[in-house]
Amino acid sequence: MPQTSLMTQIPSLSPTFPSLLPKVGTTVFTVMSALATQHKAINLGQGFPDFPCDRDLIGHVNQAMLNDLNQYPPMIGIPELRNGIAEKIKQLYGHQYDADAEITVTAGGTQGILTAILCCVSPGDEVVIIEPAYDSYRPSIELAGGKVIAVSLQAMRDNENQVSSYEIPWDQLEKVIHSNTRLIMINTPHNPTGMVWKKSDLDKLAKLVRNTNTLILSDEVYEHMVYDGVMHESIASHPELVNRSFLISSFGKTYHVTGWKVGYIAAPVAMMKEFRKVHQFNVFTVNTPMQYGLAKYLEEPNHYLKLPDFYQAKRDFFKSSLAKTGFKLLPTPGTYFQCVDYSKIKSPQIKLNEADFCKWLTTEIGVAAIPVSAFYETPIESGVIRFCFAKKEQTLTDALQRLEQL
Numbered sequence: 001m002p003q004t005s006l007m008t009q010i011p012s013l014s015p016t017f018p019s020l021l022p023k024v025g026t027t028v029f030t031v032m033s034a035l036a037t038q039h040k041a042i043n044l045g046q047g048f049p050d051f052p053c054d055r056d057l058i059g060h061v062n063q064a065m066l067n068d069l070n071q072y073p074p075m076i077g078i079p080e081l082r083n084g085i086a087e088k089i090k091q092l093y094g095h096q097y098d099a100d101a102e103i104t105v106t107a108g109g110t111q112g113i114l115t116a117i118l119c120c121v122s123p124g125d126e127v128v129i130i131e132p133a134y135d136s137y138r139p140s141i142e143l144a145g146g147k148v149i150a151v152s153l154q155a156m157r158d159n160e161n162q163v164s165s166y167e168i169p170w171d172q173l174e175k176v177i178h179s180n181t182r183l184i185m186i187n188t189p190h191n192p193t194g195m196v197w198k199k200s201d202l203d204k205l206a207k208l209v210r211n212t213n214t215l216i217l218s219d220e221v222y223e224h225m226v227y228d229g230v231m232h233e234s235i236a237s238h239p240e241l242v243n244r245s246f247l248i249s250s251f252g253k254t255y256h257v258t259g260w261k262v263g264y265i266a267a268p269v270a271m272m273k274e275f276r277k278v279h280q281f282n283v284f285t286v287n288t289p290m291q292y293g294l295a296k297y298l299e300e301p302n303h304y305l306k307l308p309d310f311y312q313a314k315r316d317f318f319k320s321s322l323a324k325t326g327f328k329l330l331p332t333p334g335t336y337f338q339c340v341d342y343s344k345i346k347s348p349q350i351k352l353n354e355a356d357f358c359k360w361l362t363t364e365i366g367v368a369a370i371p372v373s374a375f376y377e378t379p380i381e382s383g384v385i386r387f388c389f390a391k392k393e394q395t396l397t398d399a400l401q402r403l404e405q406l
């Protein structure tokens, strides 16, 4: 029998199944980076440095590979790296984590966030997020079956009705946090607005959760990017909150190696025990030579202590020229993002919503940015977009030259 007739006897099978994330498309960062590449635009959208990392760090990783450190590391991360992380946190924020029981190396910050949520959120549990929020939070909660309770940062406006800063919505938080709230997700320094939490903010949060079983997930991947002498207030610097918190950070952000996907999570022993149960079955281990390289590099505190000055110079350089355009600059006390209000630029495009404005900026002006509305479930249009200034001076100069006309 000829093969074709055999084929026709096999019923065609196209399995369908309900999407777990029906509303989710491709992340805005990927979409904008692709658009930037397609239109040869300067990419100030997705947050990643365009300058190289330190050759010494690469040397340490190379050396680890040459030393045959290429097999599975321990599931929780190599002791050298976990000890270095514990030491860094102790030095900077005062809390002593047990490196064996309370720290786990993760495949980047985003994996740490997902795994932390999966280990503690049961179907129907309420999880509070503060929007604009990093776009992985909501789908991660939904994958666990949790219910997202979103409150919004308050956009403060000046007398020209342009956004001038953001404040934590304490009144709203007070209303939504109750004894059954499973988890609250906070992020400082904050992506995309750059705002940073103060000690008094952590105190307020502590008061809100004091008599509850509510856990905190504190996303601190931009911990070393704080400017103008401002101190990063880590959850690990708060003796009360630290006992109920997952602390997340990222070597990708800190050491300009976002593509390596190595980060870590720290949490009290009982929480970490549950985290590791999930971690071992979705990641198991994080690549070995990177861990050895990072452990060696972490021995020199200057490598992260110099970051505020390094990025502040970039921020100030970018800001000084951008201030001459029609954009209104929002304060950037932290992160490597500069948010701007575009509602007064000299162009009819100010009527566009944030997403369309960013597309226009990418395709017509040649500079990619990220709409802040993408950080909301139901986009709030404030006329604000985000630029990433973690770029070489030449890249920033070229981008500024194109933005000058606005």
Ligand code: GLN
Residues within 6 Å of the ligand: 027, 029, 030, 045, 046, 047, 048, 191
């Ligand atoms: N965190 C980076 C940003 O906000 C990008 C991460 C990603 O592309 N998923 O731009």
